Amino acid sequence: MGSRGRAPLRVPAAVAVVVALGPAGFVAVPSLASAADPPVLARAPDAKRDKDGDTVVVTGTRTPERMQRSTVKTDVITRDEADRRGATNVAEALASQPGLVVNPGSYGFLGGVSALQIQGFDRDRVLVLEDGERVVGDVGGAIDLSAIPTGDIDRIEVVSGPTSALYGSAALGGVVNIITAPPRDEGPTGRMRMEGRSLKGLVLQANAGYRRGKPWAAVDFNLTRMDGIEKPVGPDLRLPEQSHRMVGIRAGTSLTPEMDVRIRARQFRDRTDGLETQVAPGLGRFIIDTPAQTDRYTLHVIHTTRIGTQGSNLRLSMGRQWFDNFTARDRRDSPIDERHDRTQRLQSFEATGTIADGTRTWVAGARAEAEHFEQDLTRTVSTSAGPVTTTAPEVLPLSYGIGALYGQVAQKLGNVTVLPGVRFESHTRYGSSVAPRLAAAWRITEIVTLRASGGRGFRAPSAKELGLSFDHSAFGYKIFGNDALKPEKSWGVNADVTISPDERMTFRGSGYANSVDDLIDLDLGHGKNDGGVASYSYTNFGRARTAGGQVDATFKPAPFLRAESSYAYTWTRDDVNDRPLPGRPPHAVTVSLRVEPGWKMELYARARIVTDAFLDENSRAPGYENFDVRVAREVWAKSQLYVGALNLTDVKQDPGRVGDTRSPLGRILYIGLKADFPWEDE
């Protein structure tokens, strides 16, 4: 992809001024940006980058900064880069990102849930945002990143380390912010991607937008599907048939010269259809369908008022999310079934003020959330009197509210930017949490930047941990939630140094350490025995530490060649059991190479080596190597015809092997066409 249409951008570090598209062209305007509202910068798809390819990021500080000079280290995966990686969803886009580990299907949900590890933390200890808004609807504590398509995203930002000072609960390991953007071109625009994949896979992504000055609107559509994979001895499916659908509308306009409003609504439907059989001794084989379906709706309205001409603004946002999910076991030709229904609702209101005050930029905000969760089990059992159907809560219906106040100030002192911040959060269930953070960036020379940050993270008890009611008396145990749980709390420090001798190369080294207390888990050591049935409950009793480092190097020795390499090390310790945390691979190496040899072609190869990981005293998760390749050629302006292979060497999970984090799919071949409209070259 060329660089035509890019506009040069120079954004001073930690100063909240961005370049926006106005009727008269590119003008400097006060910042409208926040973690939920990416800046509009230029016309071309990569226009959020400056001529050095440096990307503007917002997640680490809630103010726009150039990635290379940001006060808090932020990694970015653009939509183009996600496409090069052959990704159709966020899980695939992040799967080979240095410093991250995506565990596909490692949480037992039909092989479908893909969850993320950052700095040794996973599941609900990593916060997932869409345009700055928390995503609800976890399965087993994990937001399924494979259910979030890349069809309408602009980029994904990843901030590692405790970030609760800005975002509250769950930001212990880090934050993933999936960001969309308005159309950048005047008039009608569009984007499409059509792709065929192995396993009868189909990818259809389409976006249509229209901008006329300030008003704009966009429609997004995403559909992906693939067949299930049979076990070696069928007809049982090792992986279910899957389909993911997303429809969204986005629109924005200016109400007055100082006021903008933006609205975004999306609907997701994720469906899996599994099949398993049960062989009963002496009776033969019985077929059980195992469907699962999630419907998620999001609605957000964002209102921004510019104050003065120095970059100050007030941003108000309101949001609501609906999450409805079921998983079922449906016996064929029998009423003896069971179905789990989960319902979650989240309403939020947030006001964030940004005040540009010379060398200082203040950010202060308040957020209120109301959330409701319930989970029921409907089960039909066979009795001597006939089938009996009962519905009972598995998680007691829970409603709770959260109020939060937060603030930070970015003070620029010559080449040093200091960024203290704190968040106070009050929860109707467990009381309050305070999460401070101090970050600093020192541009030592033109080519060397040093950054460090330290702060507190916390994770609120989940609805399941508070209210689970799981009765397996038949097997001798029950599990209950605990209404008296406290949040998990962590301290973490991060530091990194970036060296950019010239435009052709960048080196970066980083390190981190975290300590977390009051980890919530089932306390199997203090069960209660009642009539031969043991009762266990969640309690705050765990302690753990994680530490690690990463070195990255990027080379661009020629305009047609870009190479990246990275090594990441992760160390973890479960201080209660005096052993590593399970499923954390200690070493990972990632290498990628992008070549534009001419003839409008682009070649891309990416390799990742992950070492084996501790599971328990007797077993380890196997290491693996993944090798992805992609060849693309421009067919007409702003279009690409491409073919590629993910996991070329066909590394895949052993069916039934617990903790195996290798790909459940094996090798995937794909061929597709993508294009941006208008077609005419500029």
Add this chain to the structure above:
Amino acid sequence: MKLSLSLGWLVVPALSVLVLGAGSACSDSAGTKATASSGAEAGADADTFSTSEELQVPVGAGRVYVKLASPPAVVSPAEPKTDKGWDLAFEGLDVFTNSGPSGAGLGASFGPLDPIVFIDDAVPGTPFLATDTTGGAFIRWWFYGGAAANHALYTRFHVYGVQEGQKQYKVQVLNYYGVRDGAPIAALYRVRWAEVTATGSGPIQDLADLDGTADQANAAGKSECLDLGTGARMMFTASEARASSAWHLCFRRENVSVNGEVGGPRGVGAVDLDAASSPTEKLADVVQLTPESQQARFDAVNAQSLVGQPFRGDRVVSGFGTLWLERGVSPVAPAKSAFVVRGADNSSMYLVGFARFDGASTTSPGTVVMRVKSVK
């Protein structure tokens, strides 16, 4: 983060009585045959136990309680049924943990293991730990298929002798599963039985869908009981069954109760006539067995087969079972083996071995000289 909840992990304790069957197989690898004489170091090599503490337990009339935390000691709990201050109890040739019907604690056990495990300070790997439960001759009637077999229970097709006074029967469990409402239902038993007479056998009766689906923990749940003499079927709660003389066998989940001793007042006893084959049975072989292929085994049992058999009612059994005793020696002697014991507090873990019995007889070990080691 520390403990990822695996339901399968927790299913295992409920199936813990499997230890008795599996344990017999393990005992074959426990070492050379021990000396049977009292007073000798019959259990294990002294060096193997060198890092453990010795405890002498005089087992006489009544139950003797032991705590295993250092220093291990014989204790006298005021209310043994509710006291969590003891971890093991000895009575006759039985060893109990503080769990299930034996006590209010969360104790459990697994074994036998090779005494070499005493060398390490860590809990040796075990497939599960067994809590105490009630059971009799039928306690090993099934073979657990494990996760690979969808946790199914397969009948071993053993033939059991059942005796009530002068009446004798032979019983074979044909299936643990039945079809109801289009689904395979666990604990819908199919059994066949016949009266054993001096001249042969009475008519063979084959009965399916005996309803043992009531949960063990559901005190109000009724399960089906069977009178072998009349073929009468009746539904009882667990407590009703223990007070009733109307039945010979009761079916409740994977347990088949016998109406004798703690099982009920009728004085019924039973014996597993194929118990000797249990240690060598393998899942791959068991799943091939069918009611038809095992008809001959059933038919072969006659009055002579039941002569001299140790008929017994239901008793409380632990993971120790009879596995802590050397087989086939008189007076009794300890097996050369080790056991993992979880304390009543559900968190302390111990290795237990038996060095020798002083003053043993055929019905009592006398003074048990045991070794105890706390492990992490």
